[in-house]
Amino acid sequence: MTTTTPTRQDAPGTLDRTGEESTRGAWLVVMKREIVVRALNKTFLVGLLVSVAIIAALAGFMAWQGSKTESFTVAVPAGDAAATAAVESAAAIPEEQGGGAELTTLEVPDDAAARAALADGDADGWLHVADGGADEGDAGWVLTGEADPDSTLTRLLTAGVAAETLDANAQAAGTTAAELTAGGTLTTDRVDGDAVDSQTLFFASFALALLFFIGALGSGQMIAGSVVEEKQSRLVEIMATAVPLRHLLTGKILGSSVVALAQNVVFAAVGLAALSFTPTASILPSLSTSLVWFVLFFAVGFLGLAALYAVAGALASRTEDLQHTTTPMTMAIMGVYFLTFSASGTFETVLSYVPVANVVSMPVRVLSGDAAWWEPIVSLLILAAFAVVALLVSERAYRGALLQTGGRIGWRSALTARA
């Protein structure tokens, strides 16, 4: 029932008379603004940079730790071939079995010189035969240190001494150490055939839960805040006369989702890049798959959460009301955070299908190899259904609540209000 009259050509800045076509792109204008305002927000940027720096630093530290070779200097009595052989044997222990350390021998003429070397720090330990019964070798060896000898050194030399002693005794008995220990090696194997060890799994699920928590809570609060700000300042009344409220809501949800998602992608990328420099780089392929699922799940799940947060903002009439209106969402997110990173077994399987919780749980199960190929897909569809329902309900409530300014409103009156 709009009167269509020709557009005036004379005056500058003239609006198109029908105005119908122009509203179609309004949500895009709103979305672009939300992205720009949020992304250029100083607090947000600082937080992002600090987090990235922390992740990089952590990974860097882990890498440095892993690549560092331990080295020790062991004082041995001069001319004691057995001691020297023991040290060499300890040095030869491969890294996979806990060795890989560099051991240097320092020949000392007597006990006093050895003690002096320890006191001066020239030697980390002094390997010598125990007092009494030295020639027999029955009393064993002693590793003396300035204080308690380093535990790694002790461990390595225990193995070194044992190997050397075995060698010597075997030769004395007319055989070799190799013959005596044939068939005595032990390796580990897993029934469930996983590639990822449980420690990494725990760390990864904690990381995912944390990413979810930060992203969902941070961006969600931001949406609610901006909605109530517009409501409080009556800006929303000016905007409501220009575009349908639906467009405002859509633009807000999409804008915040894009930023929250981008934040997570940045964290994930930095984390993966940093991990590739560490010894745990071998799990990267399976971790990457899991992360991709996480990003996908987060994108879909956050759409639903964002819609609910927008309603929380619309139900409030002042910023102070937000604490109350956002409580259900905050509780849910915290619940997900605590439950998911410690869940296991059947509980975890169930959680990986429950909307919102599955944002963390399903990618974790993918990482641990528990999930069949179709499981994440089904779970994602369930999450998508949740998001759609949340969006539909929220749209109704948002429109009903946004223009009511007489104090805080409940969900029920928002949903039943005349638009």
Place this chain on the structure above:
Amino acid sequence: MDNDSLEVRGLTRTFGDLTAVDDVSFAAPAGLLTGFVGGNGAGKTTTMRMIMGVLAPTAGEVRFGGDPVTRAGRRAFGYMPEERGLYPKQPVLDQLVYLARLRGIAAPRARAEVLDMLDRLGLAGRSKEHVEKLSLGNQQRVQIVAALMGTPRLLVLDEPFSGLDPAAVDGMVDLLAEHTARGVPVLFSSHQLDLVERLCERLVILKSGRVMADGAPADLQRTGALRHRLVVDGDAGWVRGVPGVHAVDVDGPVALLEVADDASLQRLLATGLERGGVRELTPVRPTLAQIYREVTA
């Protein structure tokens, strides 16, 4: 030049048991300033919100140019809500351009128009400042720009003059005059009756949600009882005895009278001359404030 007028018919709005606006009908003709006055709680803001589509009417309709108003049509209306507010922590220019773009104006044109208007209102150098850093008067000006963007076909302004100093009031009046000169109807509410009296060619008085008076101020003044001021030599107490004359106030030689008709007026004059001389006999036009008080009493 378009000559579309705003017409409100039977507009009603209830909130539960409370009827805030009760069968309100009036017109804001094209090219005229229509003043919308009434006490607090009279229903002015609610009516304006219904005109702008921010609130849905319980009954009645709003027409513009003869046709019912649609959402698309409202995009071309300029609105200034009673409570001021923009994004406090964002630059003035960015916000105004954003609002213009929501109305469908392309970005470069929006920017040019906003800068032009800010310049005209003396805010040229402050376009990059955050709104909260401006003085209240300047924030008001920014709010006005938000309402005037995009060559609106109707202006609905809720208390546009509140908080403005006299210079700013004049600036605002000039701005509004430009719009009425183009045929745009302007409906604005105000508590400052002297201002309304000075500016408005039409007036709507609202009380308890109902229209008490609607028309040109001159007509409204005429419907009020016409009074005369009489100044005589000596005491004017005798006026009470003149038929057809009602003494509103007598104070020594000065009397304020309501005269029933012309015959009574001549009688009064004659009696005054008999009694020693008439210094002054003038009709007294009631001020808008008086009309308002009478009408809303």
